[in-house]
Amino acid sequence: MSLVEVTDLSISFGDVHAVRGLSFSLEAGGALGVVGESGSGKSASAYALLGLHRGTGAKVGGSVRVAGVDVQAAGDAELRGLRGAKAAMVFQDPLSSLDPYYAVGDQIAQVYRVHHRVSRRAARARAVEVLDRVGIPEAVRRSRSRPHEFSGGMRQRALIAMALACEPELLIADEPTTALDVTVQAQILDLLHDLRRETGMGLLLVTHDVGVAAESVDDVLVMRSGLAVERGPVAEVLGTPREPYTKALLAAVPRIAPAARAAVGADPVAPAGRAAEPERTGAEAEVLVEAADVRQVFGRGKSALAAVDGVSLTVRRGETLGIVGESGSGKTTLGRMLVGLLEPTSGRIGRAARVQMVFQDPVSSLNPRRSVGESVADPLRARGERDESAIRARVRDLLRRVGLDPEQYDRYPHEFSGGQRQRVGIARALAAEPELIVCDEAVSALDVTTQAQVTALLAELQQELGLALVFIAHDLAVVRQVSDRVAVMRRGRIVEEGPVERVYGDPADPYTKQLLAAVPALDPALAAVRRAARKELAAA
Amino acid sequence: MSGFLLRRLGGALFVLLALSVVVYAAFYVAPGDVAQIACGPRCSPAQVAQVSEQLHLGDPVYVQYAHFLQALVTGHDYSTGTGVVHCQAPCLGLSYQSGQQVTQLIVAKLPATASLAVGAFVLWMVLGVGTGVLSVWRRGRVTERILTGITLAGMATPVFVIGLLLIIICVTALRILPFPDYVPFTEDPEQWAWNLLLPWISLALISAAPYARMTRASMLETLAEDHVRTFRAYGVGERTIVGRHALRGALAPVIALGALDVGSMFGGAVLTESLFGIPGVGRELVEAVKQVDLPVVVGLVLVTGFFVVLANAVADILQAMADRRVVLS
Numbered sequence: 001m002s003l004v005e006v007t008d009l010s011i012s013f014g015d016v017h018a019v020r021g022l023s024f025s026l027e028a029g030g031a032l033g034v035v036g037e038s039g040s041g042k043s044a045s046a047y048a049l050l051g052l053h054r055g056t057g058a059k060v061g062g063s064v065r066v067a068g069v070d071v072q073a074a075g076d077a078e079l080r081g082l083r084g085a086k087a088a089m090v091f092q093d094p095l096s097s098l099d100p101y102y103a104v105g106d107q108i109a110q111v112y113r114v115h116h117r118v119s120r121r122a123a124r125a126r127a128v129e130v131l132d133r134v135g136i137p138e139a140v141r142r143s144r145s146r147p148h149e150f151s152g153g154m155r156q157r158a159l160i161a162m163a164l165a166c167e168p169e170l171l172i173a174d175e176p177t178t179a180l181d182v183t184v185q186a187q188i189l190d191l192l193h194d195l196r197r198e199t200g201m202g203l204l205l206v207t208h209d210v211g212v213a214a215e216s217v218d219d220v221l222v223m224r225s226g227l228a229v230e231r232g233p234v235a236e237v238l239g240t241p242r243e244p245y246t247k248a249l250l251a252a253v254p255r256i257a258p259a260a261r262a263a264v265g266a267d268p269v270a271p272a273g274r275a276a277e278p279e280r281t282g283a284e285a286e287v288l289v290e291a292a293d294v295r296q297v298f299g300r301g302k303s304a305l306a307a308v309d310g311v312s313l314t315v316r317r318g319e320t321l322g323i324v325g326e327s328g329s330g331k332t333t334l335g336r337m338l339v340g341l342l343e344p345t346s347g348r349i350g351r352a353a354r355v356q357m358v359f360q361d362p363v364s365s366l367n368p369r370r371s372v373g374e375s376v377a378d379p380l381r382a383r384g385e386r387d388e389s390a391i392r393a394r395v396r397d398l399l400r401r402v403g404l405d406p407e408q409y410d411r412y413p414h415e416f417s418g419g420q421r422q423r424v425g426i427a428r429a430l431a432a433e434p435e436l437i438v439c440d441e442a443v444s445a446l447d448v449t450t451q452a453q454v455t456a457l458l459a460e461l462q463q464e465l466g467l468a469l470v471f472i473a474h475d476l477a478v479v480r481q482v483s484d485r486v487a488v489m490r491r492g493r494i495v496e497e498g499p500v501e502r503v504y505g506d507p508a509d510p511y512t513k514q515l516l517a518a519v520p521a522l523d524p525a526l527a528a529v530r531r532a533a534r535k536e537l538a539a540a
Numbered sequence: 541m542s543g544f545l546l547r548r549l550g551g552a553l554f555v556l557l558a559l560s561v562v563v564y565a566a567f568y569v570a571p572g573d574v575a576q577i578a579c580g581p582r583c584s585p586a587q588v589a590q591v592s593e594q595l596h597l598g599d600p601v602y603v604q605y606a607h608f609l610q611a612l613v614t615g616h617d618y619s620t621g622t623g624v625v626h627c628q629a630p631c632l633g634l635s636y637q638s639g640q641q642v643t644q645l646i647v648a649k650l651p652a653t654a655s656l657a658v659g660a661f662v663l664w665m666v667l668g669v670g671t672g673v674l675s676v677w678r679r680g681r682v683t684e685r686i687l688t689g690i691t692l693a694g695m696a697t698p699v700f701v702i703g704l705l706l707i708i709i710c711v712t713a714l715r716i717l718p719f720p721d722y723v724p725f726t727e728d729p730e731q732w733a734w735n736l737l738l739p740w741i742s743l744a745l746i747s748a749a750p751y752a753r754m755t756r757a758s759m760l761e762t763l764a765e766d767h768v769r770t771f772r773a774y775g776v777g778e779r780t781i782v783g784r785h786a787l788r789g790a791l792a793p794v795i796a797l798g799a800l801d802v803g804s805m806f807g808g809a810v811l812t813e814s815l816f817g818i819p820g821v822g823r824e825l826v827e828a829v830k831q832v833d834l835p836v837v838v839g840l841v842l843v844t845g846f847f848v849v850l851a852n853a854v855a856d857i858l859q860a861m862a863d864r865r866v867v868l869s
Contacts, residue, residue, distance in 0.1 A: 083772070089770075089774075098770065111775075114776050
């Protein structure tokens with residue numbers, strides 16, 4: 001009998017049918033990746049495996065069998081016996097997934113004691129044992145820490161330790177690395193890989209990131225709007241996809257390898273490779289913004305922290321400068337200083353152009369109580385434009401320019417999808433007729449297909465209006481796709497800067513090498529090679 | 541942690557200083573003949589002149605205030621014409637109408653009020669938090685609706701209605717309790733408790749209601765958090781989730797509110813004290829206001845403020861000890 005047997009699963013929240021007629025199975029010890037964009041029903045399906053929809057108002061139909069338990073029919077006690085003991089789950093946000101008030105070791109021990117009749121002391125010892133197994137240094141001491149005293153990666157390790165505590169047959173991981181930096185993501189994926197080999201447990205990995213799936217699973221199931229689109233061995237589905245949706249999804253994924261990029265940009269009209277048109281951003285182009293040895297220090301005295309610590313760079317007309325870095329590297333602070341939202345603590349920023357910004361979260365960077373048209377009109381009003389009909393005409397023009405229907409002037413942000421909202425954000429930035437736009441993680445919150453559309457829009461606008469872009473992101477592949485030059489940041493400094501082809505193709509700085517080695521590969525074979533390379537780098 | 545402690549206590553001291561400035565200004569810098577008001581309507585011009593002298597009313601305002609502060613810290617000697625009265629620190633001045641020192645007046649009334657406040661506090665916390673937990677535990681069922689109804693009724697009922705009802709039932713009809721008559725704890729602890737039982741219960745019944753609501757709301761919020769989902773996904777039972785994780789996360793605002801309430805209750809529970817004839821600070825305040833006994837009113841307001849600020853600081857420090865993230869932020 002299979003470890004997981006899902007037949008004709010349907011889940012609906014009120015009128016919304018999140019999952020429709022989903023069937024799949026997973027053999028003991030196997031690894032299945034469930035891949036899809038937001039709203040595809042992948043997480044809802046994973047929750048159904050543990051019966052977590054029970055008592056929430058969601059309607060679940062069909063049958064779910066996990067480790068011999070009929071989840072739909074099981075009583076509460078039987079279900080509790082399944083949860084954690086036979087099938088354990090790891091969640092997306094490791095900080096909020098642990099109770100902030102209790103020590104990490106105590107929380108693991110508590111879970112262990114739910115399923116095993118042992119003393120507190122024995123449970124505590126087990127907690128330390130599994131924490132040690134997942135690579136928490138000084139496990140005895142750290143087991144007494146609360147979650148907030150752990151780094152993001154350590155928290156996720158702790159959560160995995162909790163999952164391991166009862167030696168489950170199945171591990172369900174719901175976007176386990178989405179909240180983590182790319183190097184930490186690689187460590188966690190490697191850990192899951194090793195644990196699976198060591199314990200023989202099955203893995204069901206839910207992710208929006210095709211690369212993460214390619215790294216970790218044998219089979220992959222592609223989902224879209226609650227339906228299974230395609231299922232098969234990971235190399236086959238990712239290598240030779242049969243379904244049009246899978247093909248489109250894969251085409252939208254930004255690549256880090258130049259060969260793959262050429263395949264994506266296989267458009268005969270506009271050979272998209274940036275390298276093909278170097279004259280456009282020659283060194284003689286006019287300098288728009290120049291930062292000279294800027295520093296930004298937050299806090300005072302002992303707690304002072306230099307978020308940006310002596311950075312110099314220039315942005316020239318028409319070019320795209322990518323800034324990559326992990327969380328806390330100072331890239332956003334630098335972006336804010338370039339725009340003028342923050343005054344540098346020391347150093348100088350020379351601006352010879354109008355600069356605008358596009359923010360990461362299109363939901364919170366638009367006022368929910370004002371229509372999108374009014375939001376776009378803000379910069380016009382701020383510049384002193386008083387003629388209402390002129391403002392309206394210009395805003396309609398801008399909305400059309402970013403691919404929105406100008407008739408949507410009076411609609412409110414919640415009526416738009418994430419990608420559309422980001423288009424509104426871009427329209428708002430364009431309203432002030434900038435010569436440089438700083439995009440701070442402008443596409444990070446979007447699904448890959450939407451992401452591809454928005455980056456395409458930015459590239460188009462750039463060509464048409466001769467804009468310069470500063471593209472700040474943590475995603476190395478996206479940065480590579482859109483940038484001419486790239487600066488890699490770490491701890492407030494730029495560790496490496498140069499043309500994308502050079503930095504990605506032949507990185508000089510060890511940190512850049514480490515970052516590039518951590519990016520998940522789309523090809524499982526390549527992923528295995530990368531994994532080996534990471535081990536080597538770590539050993540070195 | 542010690543840095544946090546210092547900062548928190550320093551902040552409390554600052555609030556108290558600010559409060560004393562405001563209170564002093566409100567009463568002594570207000571228009572009208574302060575000496576005449578403080579002394580009372582039956583004072584002779586000579587007595588008024590003496591009061592004016594004792595309060596340093598001839599000096600600039602900040603000097604007056606400095607004298608007031610100095611008396612608080614080091615004590616003060618008042619000349620009465622015939623001799624000298626020493627008012628020990630913390631000296632809140634003299635009540636010219638009763639001829640007593642304000643500090644002694646308040647200190648004499650504090651034990652009764654403190655007895656009432658602390659007892660009622662313990663009772664209403666247990667009752668309020670207990671009701672909140674129970675209604676979360678039985679959420680969506682009849683029990684929850686009944687509890688919510690009772691809580692709402694508790695919030696809407698004035699203390700004297702509940703107090704009178706309790707007196708009628710327990711004292712007049714069933715005769716199981718004596719009519720409350722305050723007995724100091726130091727005299728007879730058992731009688732002290734028996735006599736305070738009704739005031740405690742009445743005060744607790746009405747005070748518990750907001751705590752029940754807040755505990756419930758706060759716990760429901762915690763139950764919606766991700767970490768609760770984690771423990772559900774690991775087979776932890778509902779009882780542990782509600783009792784251990786949800787309650788723990790919900791207590792912070794409840795404790796903060798409790799500190800505020802118990803602190804202000806040290807300034808006197810006017811209605812309850814009057815109803816049950818408890819010789820406490822609250823009744824003293826009513827009397828002082830009625831007779832416009834300025835020094836006593838000022839003293840009482842400051843003492844109440846002191847207890848509120850103190851209770852708040854204690855609550856914050858407890859909070860920080862329980863949750864170290866507080867110290868970091």
